[in-house]
Amino acid sequence: MKSKRSINFILQEGGIGLILIFIVIIFALTAPRFATLLNFTNIMQQISINTAISVGMTFVILLGGIDLSVGSVLALATILAGKVLITENMSIPAAVVLSALAGIGVGMLCGLFNGFVSVRWKIPPFIVTLGMMNIARGAALQISNSRTIFGFPTSFNKFGTVNLFNVLPSIFLIALALVIIGHFILKYTVFGRMIYAIGNNEEAVRLSGHNTAIYKIAAFAFCGFTVGVAAIMYMLRLNIASPILGTGFDMNAIAATVIGGTSMSGGKGSMVGTFLGACIIGVLNNGLLLIGLGDNARQIVTGFIIIFAVVIDTYRVKFANRTE
Amino acid sequence: MNDINIIELKNITKRFPGVTALKQVNLEIIQGEVHILVGQNGAGKSSLVKLLTGIYHPDEGEIFFEGRPYEPRTTFDAFQNGIRVVHQEFNLLPYLSVAENIFFEKLPSHGGLVNYNKLYKDTESALAKVGLNISPKTRVETLGVAQMQLVEIAKAIHNESKVLIMDEPTATLTPKEISRLFEIISDLKSKGVTIIYISHHLQEIYEIGDRVTVLRNGEWVTTRPLKELMIPDLVKLMVGKEIENEYPFDDTVKVGEKIFSVENLRYRGNKHNISFTVRAGEILGISGLVGSGRTETMRAIFGADQREDGKIFLHNKEITIQSPKDAVKNGISLLTEDRKTQGVILSMNIAVNQTITALEKISKNGLLQNNTELRESEKLVRDIGIVCPSINQLVRNLSGGNQQKVVLAKWLFRDAEILIFDEPTRGIDVGARYEIYLLLWKLAALGKGIIVVSSDLDELIGICHRILVFSDGKITGEVNREEFDQERILSFAYAEYIHQNAQDLNHEIKTLN
Known part of the structure; x- marks a missing residue:
């Protein structure tokens, strides 16, 4: 039994980890300046936001859902948080706290809306979140008069550029905290157990005496929460709030989740896998840039890698089923 | 009638894991006859049809069609050979028009383009034949069930x-x-079409049938001209006489006071109200044909489906049940009829499946207590005798019998007062069945109220104190153990379908009450 479990581990999180290590080695050998501490700090900074969003996305996808609105909701959250942050006549600590609450709060509200509407009227999350994608984007543009907000307090800016031990960026630590929280919830709480169970067979769970709607709505709200946090991270890193931020973030988060081994039909996957998935995307982007590929070529290669990872995954599932 | 056999089945055997659906069946269908096929649920009628239409393939034996060996690989093969089926469940495409559905295999076309004028004209005449007066352009999803049929x-x-x-x-x-x-059937018959007709409605078959074949437990019982057999004869043949002693009945278990009752319950779409009671320590059987409202009633009690009316009492106190959550909270459990889609979570392990009904027992403040879960789950596996390498085994990889035991375990873990079992032994081999019966008795001995819904009349007669019989959405009979009689129960089950005999049956029911 032990050996089977370890085989499964290698096939799942471990397998993705091996792919990541493989890619890192290839780039270390081929790309100039790839294997430097400074560059690793860079990569960590680059993947932080996608990692944070992917944590929430994993919850939603584990339930067999999807959230296409994360990019737009992130933009809306930065606008509201940004407006609060530059309010005059408020002490800086109070402004920062309120701003964070505003950003996270609006993210959660949007998530609640997504979850509630899709559960209450049995509308596929794809459709509801597609609608929310437009609603949040429109609201962000409207509220900001289509203008970028800047001029945040200097101490706020500073925190965003701090690196712990000169290596670990502050926003990466926030993302890491979200990964750990997400992992803990999925593995060790009743809520996490229900997410997997509902993702596998919602009807059986309902007939076991559970209100599955609550858990589904909560998962969307949690996704909104991580998007809200990601919005604050974005402001820390770029020192702006903008209504046009976040396009393509949805697809990046979905890609990280799926590369990480989470099944689009729900019920299977892990937070560690998602984190590794986000790392793979980040390392690829960074490494391909360093070996001199342009934006367009990088996009093509990344696209192929996503497909390749999922193809590999189908074999993994087949093999894992055989060893059980 | 000439005597050419259009279809011959020779020693046909079809097995499924744990069950033999057809055992050495020999059958001859004469060209141009209306051949009736009867038998209880699970007698093998549907399997036989699926063999003829290429959905199943026989494990042993041969089929001849027009004197030649016939081995359809797909339904299309059967169609090419001129064998067609009107299915019990519909195979229509809901978003296409009636016309497109009817001519789906052969749309009239010209150079790749559908000739809609011809399509609609042909459809009109096809619809006129069955007396259905709707536009050929109607989308199938907007039709009622009878129209779809x-x-x-x-x-x-x-x-x-x-x-x-x-x-x-x-x-x-x-x-x-x-x-x-x-009328259509006799018209087709006069044109030389052979018809195989399956029905539970024993009265109507006399209007059209030439010969009848009775199947029981996958075995051929008889094929005779219909004239020679009356309804009671048919029922006797369908049920069989021998009763094997494979059902434990524990007469040391004492049946106590009434603990559960349902009053005037009406599930959605039914016109009748249903009332009954269950006593402590009692095993109450629910019999009736598939579609007679047995499962619907149980699901409505459990809150799995909405009910239109009715009250539910536990210990003489009314309880409100609007969802399975309410039911479980009030101590009512339902082992659903469809194990794989509603009972277990196939791709999760035994422990998760067993504890899902009472997560509060294995968690504290929302945090799972892995050690507690491990201990409880292993205890359940031991108590119930689930054969598995460990509780981490995925339920998918267990046999049907062990999967069913996992479902039993999850309800035992819940400590319910009233346990409803819908087809608890369907598709399960004799050994595992016996163990499941013993478990039911263990629960009864603890003073629980037990309801067993089953299509297997032998099973109900073997293990129940009392049997209620459903027929067309209505309880048509209630029989106590000392009066158990297969034929009588079956006639209750058919009561609402056999209008001819309705008076006699009503009389019988009255004397019962």
């Missing part, structure tokens, strides 16, 4: 076919539509 029939008969198989075609039709269908 007629479209299905129109689809089957517009094509030239040699053999037409009808599986319960009248289940949803009104008397007028049924007599129209019978």
